[in-house]
Amino acid sequence: MARGNALRVARQLTLGLVALALLAGTWLGQRRATSWEETLWVTVYPVVGGEDPATADYVAALSREDFEPLTGFVAAEAARWGVSIEKPLRIDLGQTVGLPPEPPAEPSVFSVMAWSLQLRWWAWRELADAPGPSPDIRLFAVFHDPINGVALPHSLGMKEGRIGIAHLFASRHMRGSNKVVIAHELLHTLGASDKYDPMTNRPVFPEGYAEPKLQPRYPQRYAEIMGGRIPVAPQSAEIPRSLTYTRIGELTASELRWIE
Ligand SMILES: [Zn+2]
Known part of the structure; x- marks a missing residue:
């Protein structure tokens, strides 16, 4: 009996410590990500989110330069607020990946939590063989067929795991506003609220x-x-x-x- 109790206490203590370590890890990661002492590495992974072959062609033609204005924007704004880091962000273009898991249609605390874990697991699997160290922030840019009047799914950015999903139109006319969407989700991953x-x-x-x-x-x-x-x-x-x-x-x- 006493032995069973001791085991149970030990198990609870272990679980408690693991939870604490995870929390501390998230907190430390967040502190480091927003210390603005070192350049944060952001990788944008394109996703073909439409049926039109033109959308796949658009995604295939993307280059790192298409996303470079984001680094200039964040650098200029950081300077305006008196942050002295010269290059707050560095943006790379990653490999094209498949569609991320869809968020729950009826969000509840548990369904969102389960989906968030599912998303991180999916990202880990998709990028398991990506070369080099993993970036500080992973942004999935889902390009949809540019059809007038069609509403895109909601874009999102999460502090947990620093992952963002931006839903965009595969159109040159939308290049400017696409970057606004990406910047918004990017800043969510660093703790900015709507x-x-x-x-x-x-x-x-x-x-x-x-x-x-x-x-x-x-x-x-x-x-x-x-x-x-x-x-x-x-x-x-x-x-x-x-x-x-x-x-x-x-x-x-x-x-x-x-x-x-
Ligand atoms: Zn938002």
Whole structure:
């Protein structure tokens, strides 16, 4: 009896320690990722998400240069917030991979948790034979056929495992706005939160505004990257055409640990 109890206590203690180690690992990883002392390595893995052969051709023609403006955007914004690192990010283009597992249709705490584990397991398997060390951030860019009026699945970025999935249109006209989507999900993986109203898709004032102190308030000149859109009037906001029309606001800067 006493022996059984001792074993049970030992087992619980072990489980507790494992959970603590996992938590500490996540926390340390997050601290390191947002210490902004070393360049973070980001790899974008393209995914063919459409049936049209033109989409596969578009993906095959992608190069690292297509994603390079993201590094310039983050470097310029980091400098604007007084972060002294010269090259906060380095972006590589990884191998083309298959479709990631779909998020649960009816999200609950457990289904989302199970899916998040499934996604990390899928990423690990897909990239098991990728050459070199694994990057700090893995972004899966799913390119869909550019059909007018079709809504794309929701893009997402997770701090856990630092994985993002960006749903994009395989179209040269969308190259600019595609990078805005990728930047948004990339910053989620580093702890930035959404700053828009999910019911209306309009940025929340003041944190979802790039220049909340602008007078008059409308039209705003830029979109706050986690607010997602440029508020042009109290009831209206536009999708930025490129990162040129996008800024990182104060709350996002503090979530990224750029400011205290
Ligand atoms: Zn978001």
